[in-house]
Amino acid sequence: MQALFFDNRLSLQDIPVPEPSRGEVLIKLLYSAICNTDLEIIKGYMGFKGVLGHEFVGRVITESHPLYGKTVVGEINCSCQQCYLCLSGRRTHCEHRSVIGIAGRQGAFADFISLPAENLHIVPDAIPLPLAVFTEPLAAAVEIFEQLHMKPSGSVFIFGAGKLGLLVSMVARLHGFDYTTFDAVTEKTAFAFKLGINSRTIRELSQHEKAEVCIDCTGSPAGISLAMSHLWPKGTLVLKTTVADPAKPDLNSIVINEFTVIGSRCGLFSPALNLLERRLVDPSTMISGKFMFMDIINAFEAAKNPLNHKIIIDHNV
Ligand SMILES: [Zn+2]
Ligand SMILES: [Zn+2]
Incomplete structure (x- = not known):
């Protein structure tokens, strides 16, 4: 599959489709978005090297899972569920956590991503797909x-x-x-x-x-x-x-x-999905540009322009 890899520079690379581990499902990406965190990572924030991207909407393609065929967004912190922080109910602060496209885990600027099913939320039909990428921010x-x-x-x-x-x-x-x-x-x-x-x-x-x-x-x-x-x-x-x-x-x-x-860092997805579904927050006017995934390097250039707001990536082939 194609993925946007960061290793001191950005490049589109052909890498293997991820193998879901226990509790994970495979997701085909539909739309994603570039965040300021992505722009900070390419300046050195978190020292992350790998596939970037953490704001996305996709479709679950693991047939054996109850979420199969569902359109989903995903919370970005993946926890171990065993450390003292997880056991104390502070899973987003898990000491072994990986964070999608930010720390220790492949991101969403790719054809597919594998994620723990427990991180996923079904996107209500009333939310237009490109707007679902606003759930995380x-x-x-x-x-x-x-x-x-x-x-x-x-x-x-x-x-x-x-x-x-x-x-x-x-x-x-x-x-x-x-x-x-x-x-x-x-x-x-x-x-x-x-x-x-x-x-x-x-x-x-x-x-x-x-x-x-x-x-x-x-x-x-x-x-x-x-x-x-x-x-x-x-x-x-x-x-x-x-x-x-x-x-x-x-x-x-x-x-x-x-x-x-x-x-203040990441938040709960359910209230954000409620706000989008009921149109109490309508971020559609914040979309400054849409790029096809194959053109994502140019999308990053557009995202660097401070006068642009959200740059959306279309993964549909
Ligand atoms: Zn973000
Ligand atoms: Zn933990």
């Missing part, structure tokens, strides 16, 4: 509000109007929070505004404007200090950025201002 946006319980009257600043920032803004809007989304790039705040998101450029943000919750979705090491400087004392800082070159925040400032800091 939308789950990561919903995860913030799984971790953080705040009053509907609370104020939220979201920094970064990129792919994740827009999804987080859509979820914050659903909750009825007094939220504003900021970005340094005028084109990005203008695009967010077109989606009905309350957005402003960072230049318009005065030094004394603060919120009770600041969420960093900038994908840039400088985003954390920016978010911290607009947080009320006793406020909550939510960190979503993972980069090859992480920031070193001023911990004194966290102590002195009594900030609560929440690191």
